[in-house]
Amino acid sequence: MVTTDPQPDTVPAAVRALRRSGPPVRQAWAAYAISQAGSGIGAGALPLVAILLLDASDWQISLLAAVAGIAGAVAVVPLGPWVEFHRKRPIMIGVDLLRGVTLLSVPVAAWTGGLTFGQLCLVAAAQTVGTIVSSAASTAYLRSLVPGDQLVMVNSRWESTMWTASTLGPPAGGMLASWLGALAAVLIDAASFLLSAVTLGRVRHREPVPVPVIAGRGRHSMAEMxxxxxxxxxxxxxxxxxxxxxxxxxxxxxxxxxxxxxxxxxxxxxxxxxxxxxxxxxxxxxxxxxxxxxxxxxxxxxxxxxxxxxxxxxxxxxxxxxxxxxxxxxxxxxxxxxxxxxxxxxxxxxxxxxxxxxxxxxxxxxxxxxxxxxxxxxxxxxxxxxxxxxxxxxxxxxxxxxxxxxxxxxxxxxxxxxxxxxxxxxxxxxxxxxxx
Known part of the structure; x- marks a missing residue:
């Protein structure tokens, strides 16, 4: 009898781990791959928009990166306990929607003549918040999805996906910007987050009950943060x-x-x-x-x-x-x-x-x-x-x-x-x- 299934030694171990882990892990990986591909294409897109559409100065470009990064990181601190004590998949979907919608606001504002440097800073800060919150939620979510003996294989697949997107995405984004303008990469990045949210919405997996808050310690107390x-x-x-x-x-x-x-x-x-x-x-x-x-x-x-x-x-x-x-x-x-x-x-x-x-x-x-x-x-x-x-x-x-x-x-x-x-x-x- 002839089988069309590939033999185990011809299939990468990380792929076999994904298959054994079941549809929820494969769907979660698909959502991650989609968002990473969009982020790779959109890498550097906001500074490019600032330079080409707003004629931003050198110090403004530096300010965009520094202020957005620090402000976004500080905003995440009170969100840590909130992420910990809630189910992770809805949070991952929510931050994908946040990143997609805020990015989408950039071309909309540009087409209507209302784009400002302040808006770009807010959008960049929202991307930082979304990235950190998504990473925190997805790490905990992945641990609940993947059997312990398959963690190395699945983490390997996540890592190779990130590196592939980092290798191929920026050149593709640069070509898109050259052919279609600075907003094209922003649109692709926004669409990737929205599609990732839809993909995560299709995952059928019952998460463990979140750990409840310890009596006397609120979710936003300094101890929890x-x-x-x-x-x-x-x-x-x-x-x-x-x-x-x-x-x-x-x-x-x-x-x-x-x-x-x-x-x-x-x-x-x-x-x-x-x-x-x-x-x-x-x-x-x-x-x-x-x-x-x-x-x-x-x-x-x-x-x-x-x-x-x-x-x-x-x-x-x-x-x-x-x-x-x-x-x-x-x-x-x-x-x-x-x-x-x-x-x-x-x-x-x-x-x-x-x-x-x-x-x-x-x-x-x-x-x-x-x-x-x-x-x-x-x-x-x-x-x-x-x-x-x-x-x-x-x-x-x-x-x-x-x-x-x-x-x-x-x-x-x-x-x-x-x-x-x-x-x-x-x-x-x-x-x-x-x-x-």
Whole structure:
């Protein structure tokens, strides 16, 4: 008898994990893939609209990113407990609708002649709020959907989806903007969120009953709003991963404009060569996320997390020594490729560890606290690196960031890690049984 079903060894393990997990996981992944594709295409669309339609100045473009990021992150703090104590799928649908509708308001305002820079700032802040809240809710929701033994595989698929969208989306968005105008990418991004909301609405899965609020502690009390940070602080592994993540994320984000200055001004590379250096290494992130489940099966979850976490800190130190030649371009691409390969391996391992390590009733707030801290810390590191670059040049500033990254390897939990399932609680949490 001939069968048309692919044999197990011909199908990626992450795909098999999605199949075994059932329709709800596949539908949730489809919604995530749709929104990520739209976000990839819409990356940089709001600054482009500000430049082309509003003739915004350089400082306004910087203000758009900084104010929207910080304001959005601060607005999320009181929302953390609200997310934790409510069912997650309606929240995910709601923030998709929020992001879609606010983005859609931009072309509508532009076509009616009412678009302002203030509106763009509000829309960008809404995107930040939606991204952080969606991440917090979806992390907790995914843990309720996926059996524990399939978390690595499913996280790998989520990670490879993100890297694919990051690789292919921006060039597609740039071409759309060139052909159809600056608003085209915004429309695609808005449509992706609305379609994602519709897809999530079709998921048929009964969530566990949300953890109720502890008697005497309101959902918006300071104790509940800061519970995510306090939970991280008392966990011997998470607190070290948290500190390392803030340092790594800040250095990587701060290095982006400095690498642009180094390549385009100091080394004399063309914009096309700079674009090549940005785009090609992203494929390594996809490869790393695909390889992660096999490496974790072979080496173990925590050894993979530690090795990949340390390895991703090594490669920035190479970039400042690149000459302004073809060999220098190849060196920059190779260093960034190695960095993103290690990051692609690290991220699924980290996501899986955090899902297993955080106690019930805290995962959404821990995820939100992580994201809020990153959104606040990154502009600070960017500003500090900018001051150093203004004083001593981009090359020296990059060397400084590379040194900080190398030093951050010490922060990783080399000696404090325990069994991933050993969640630490910061206080009594009333839990309710999951509905069948």
């Amino acid at each position: 800061t519970a995510g940070w306090r939970h991280i602080g008392v966990h011997p592994v998470l607190v070290r991963l948290f500190g390392h993540a803030l340092i790594f994320g800040g250095c990587i984000v701060a290095s982006t404009p400095l690498i642009a200055v180094l390549m385009l001004r100091d080394l004399g590379f063309s914009p096309a060569q700079y674009g090549l250096a940005l785009g090609v290494p992203c494929a390594a992130g996809v490869l790393g996320s695909v390889l992660a489940p096999r490496i974790i099966r072979w080496a173990g979850l925590m050894p993979t997390l530690l090795a990949a976490g340390a390895a991703r800190c090594l490669w920035m130190a190479v970039i400042p020594f690149a000459p302004g030649t073809t060999a220098g371009l190849v060196l920059i691409i190779a260093a960034d490729t190695a960095l993103l390969l290690c990051a692609g391996i690290f991220n699924p391992a980290f996501s899986t560890y955090r899902m297993r390590a955080v106690a019930d009733g805290y995962l959404a707030r821990v995820t939100a606290a992580w994201a809020v801290s990153s959104k606040v810390a990154q502009p600070i590191v960017i500003a500090a690196a900018g001051v150093v670059a203004a004083a001593v040049g981009a090359r020296v500033a990059l060397l400084g960031l590379a040194g900080v990254l190398l030093a951050s390897m010490v922060v990783l939990p080399w000696r404090s890690w325990t069994t991933p399932d050993s969640a630490v609680s910061i206080g009594p949490v009333q839990t309710a049984g999951a509905q069948p």
